[in-house]
Amino acid sequence: MSERVFNFNPGPSTLPLSVLEQAQKELLNYKGTGMSIMEHSHRGKVYEEVNSETEALLKELLGVPEGYRVLFMQGGASSQFDLVPLNFLPQGAVADYILTGSFAEKAYEEAVKIGEVHIAGSTKELNYTRIVEPNEIHLSKAPAYVHITSNNTIFGTQWQDFPDFGDVPLVADMSSDILSKKIDVSKFALIYAGAQKNLGPSGVTVVIIRNDMLEKVPKSLPTMFRYDIHAKNDSLYNTPPTFSVYLVNLVLHWVKNNGGLAVMEKQNQDKAKLVYDAIDNSAGFFTGHAEKGSRSLMNITFRLPNEDLEKAFIAEASKQGLVGLKGHRSVGGIRASIYNAMPPQGCKALAELMIDFAKKNG
Numbered sequence: 486m487s488e489r490v491f492n493f494n495p496g497p498s499t500l501p502l503s504v505l506e507q508a509q510k511e512l513l514n515y516k517g518t519g520m521s522i523m524e525h526s527h528r529g530k531v532y533e534e535v536n537s538e539t540e541a542l543l544k545e546l547l548g549v550p551e552g553y554r555v556l557f558m559q560g561g562a563s564s565q566f567d568l569v570p571l572n573f574l575p576q577g578a579v580a581d582y583i584l585t586g587s588f589a590e591k592a593y594e595e596a597v598k599i600g601e602v603h604i605a606g607s608t609k610e611l612n613y614t615r616i617v618e619p620n621e622i623h624l625s626k627a628p629a630y631v632h633i634t635s636n637n638t639i640f641g642t643q644w645q646d647f648p649d650f651g652d653v654p655l656v657a658d659m660s661s662d663i664l665s666k667k668i669d670v671s672k673f674a675l676i677y678a679g680a681q682k683n684l685g686p687s688g689v690t691v692v693i694i695r696n697d698m699l700e701k702v703p704k705s706l707p708t709m710f711r712y713d714i715h716a717k718n719d720s721l722y723n724t725p726p727t728f729s730v731y732l733v734n735l736v737l738h739w740v741k742n743n744g745g746l747a748v749m750e751k752q753n754q755d756k757a758k759l760v761y762d763a764i765d766n767s768a769g770f771f772t773g774h775a776e777k778g779s780r781s782l783m784n785i786t787f788r789l790p791n792e793d794l795e796k797a798f799i800a801e802a803s804k805q806g807l808v809g810l811k812g813h814r815s816v817g818g819i820r821a822s823i824y825n826a827m828p829p830q831g832c833k834a835l836a837e838l839m840i841d842f843a844k845k846n847g
């Protein structure tokens with residue numbers, strides 16, 4: 486393939502071209518040190534600078550207030566499904582989970598193995614076509630925390646406004662929409678996100694944790710599972726995924742150079758609108774999975790009139806250099822993942838193909 490394609494993969498997903506080019510340029514000799522960043526000791530000054538700058542950049546871009554730490558961990562968001570209850574769900578306590586998609590369910594299923602869990606709201610019986618309404622949320626008496634999934638990667642729904650449960654710690658899996666828009670971090674006790682959607686490559690998981698949560702961690706927990714140990718050691722308790730963190734650093738610089746989250750948000754809205762308009766103006770040829778009030782700016786899910794047309798659509802898209810559009814098996818149809826790094830031209834090309842395809846096959 487002579488040219489890069491528009492990559493709509495859900496994760497790992499497309500990265501900014503300029504980031505890949507910079508990584509390529511620096512691959513053999515990082516900043517004149519005569520070696521790759523991959524070859525540097527994680528205890529050396531060169532890597533430590535990458536580590537601390539990446540934490541600082543994330544705090545700056547997200548507007549993380551005083552009193553929080555940013556950690557770089559391993560094991561993906563899936564490990565966080567276990568670590569959150571291991572750290573914050575002691576015996577005798579109850580944790581509340583709001584189910585809005587497959588990953589929320591997985592997080593819930595892991596917590597069930599560890600302690601007592603209450604489902605505080607769910608749209609499972611609607612096949613997760615929308616986020617729960619505020620009046621459908623019923624918390625347990627004194628939850629240790631409430632867990633939500635901010636963007637449902639598989640179903641293509643996204644919380645538009647975050648709930649406020651007062652003093653109850655709010656924990657959010659933001660794997661597929663972190664950095665896509667401005668958020669009020671002060672509403673959250675803990676945010677986690679696997680990097681491979683909106684932050685960089687796979688291999689590192691970002692955790693943003695409020696300091697008072699660090700004090701709740703049981704000392705009896707195995708060392709590598711303890712958030713407080715990772716915080717105390719600036720994410721350098723053991724060897725971190727140095728190259729992944731370095732790439733996250735480059736992506737954060739890219740976001741900053743592009744104007745930060747306000748610009749990302751506007752761009753993401755404009756990009757998503759191109760594709761949603763193509764669905765809404767197709768006279769029923771395309772049907773969106775998500776209800777309009779819950780639509781995701783990151784993952785757009787839709788069906789065509791039948792599976793043969795869906796296959797033909799994916800084949801035609803691929804011919805035009807638009808790849809990774811096959812929907813998840815639990816929803817079927819098409820899923821266009823249009824994270825920060827998807828250029829507007831990619832969404833424009835997809836929307837044009839949709840309009841053209843509907844005209845020819847409708």
Ligand SMILES: *Cc1c(COP(=O)(O)O)cnc(C)c1O
Nearest residue numbers: 561562563588638658660661679
């Ligand atoms: C991709 C994804 C996960 C799983 O992440 P891993 O890093 O593969 O463990 C969890 N939650 C959400 C919302 C995701 O999009």
